[in-house]
Amino acid sequence: MTDKSDNVGKRLAWIAADWGSSNLRVWAMDGDDRVIDRARSEKGMLALSPAEYEAELLRLVNDWLPERTVRVVVCGMAGARQGWQEAAYLALPAALDRLSQAAVRPRMQDQRLEVVILPGASQRALDGSGFDVMRGEETQLAGLLATAPGFTGLACLPGTHSKWARLDDGALTRFATYLTGELYELLAGHSVLRHSVTPDLDDEACRDAFRQAVRESVDQPERFTNALFTLRARDLLDTTLPGGERRGQLLGARLSGLVIGQELADATRNLPRDEPVTLIGGAVLTRRYTQALEALERPCTILDGDAAVLAGLTLAHRTLTD
Known part of the structure; x- marks a missing residue:
């Protein structure tokens, strides 16, 4: 580890991740929910198979990780049907302060990671034209x-x-x-x-x-x-x-x-x-x-x-x- 990554590991409380179609952004967060480091990858959902997600995440965050389990909270296309593991859409009305209640947790090989993937939201047609989704x-x-x-x-x-x-x-x-x-x-x-x-x-x-x-x-x-x-x-x-x-x-x-x-x-x-x-x-x-x-x-x-x-x-x- 570099001196910087060692310092991040000592202060790391959890990891935030936004995994889109074309890229992945991660932030190392301390116990006061402040950003202490960040990293980015051009491997979004379109470039990965489900079996490749853990390795790509580890490639970015491995040097941050201490010898204990760290939670990674993920939003975006990692939860799509073609992503890491599907996190089913929440139907409307959706209480946005409770997104984590419908999260999914993919099985990890590296026990230092506890990954939580947040759901998207869906809207079913009320008038024949209202079908919609967001993630x-x-x-x-x-x-x-x-x-x-x-x-x-x-x-x-x-x-x-x-x-x-x-x-x-x-x-x-x-x-x-x-x-x-x-x-x-x-x-x-x-x-x-x-x-x-x-x-x-x-x-x-x-x-x-x-x-x-x-x-x-x-x-x-x-x-x-x-x-x-x-x-x-x-x-x-x-x-x-x-x-x-x-x-x-x-x-x-x-x-x-x-x-x-x-x-x-x-x-x-x-x-x-x-x-x-x-x-x-x-x-x-x-x-x-x-x-x-x-x-x-x-x-x-x-x-x-x-x-x-x-x-x-x-x-x-x-x-x-x-």
Whole structure:
């Protein structure tokens, strides 16, 4: 062991882990639930068979481990059907401060590890269109509860598959998933629009183009596919746009605004104008969604995604310990 890892081992109380489709993040936690070290792997669920999970976890945390059993609290795709061991979805309404009660414990070969995998959440159709699932986001929502016990309101978790979740007195009561991030990538990289758009910049001109497209998409969601094709037509015909790379950036900002606006058109349709939305995620996406909500004159607050997942994992660890 290095001096650093030896010191971590002396202070280590438990390990928090977020195991997604494409990566694994782990945090060494002390007895006061503070982070004392962290590590990351690019081997998420898509790169592993169930028999390989323990070895990959050990590769990251082995130098932290003392000669005693350490609990590892895991959220995310490790609990999927194709993951390490399936942790069945919780049906709604789900008390997010009690996620650990439905956790599963895979059998370990290394007795220094006690792994606890948290469940996801599922929603069955109420009107023929309400089937939905989440795995990982429920722990971030539990982190919101850790910072605001008994929270009631609407939260948005932007991402490849954005989630909008309604919480009532600390329970997850309904949610909806939007394929927004994946749709943007498909359109920008694999459709005819790839010839016209490039990633936009966070400058005033691109922000203006983005906000205008958000408003257009919310005001007229039925024109969505037509609005998409006009991006290509404008590239070919609009002499008011600048040339070169700048042209692609402005059109890219409009594309982003159109797809996010389409999401907001539905997600905020019945939302009172003065009700705030809590955004949970990384800095880039929460900033983009803040701009979109500001374009619609809707208030929002931000909770860092890493802070939320750590708070949620910590809450689960504490309920296991109590």
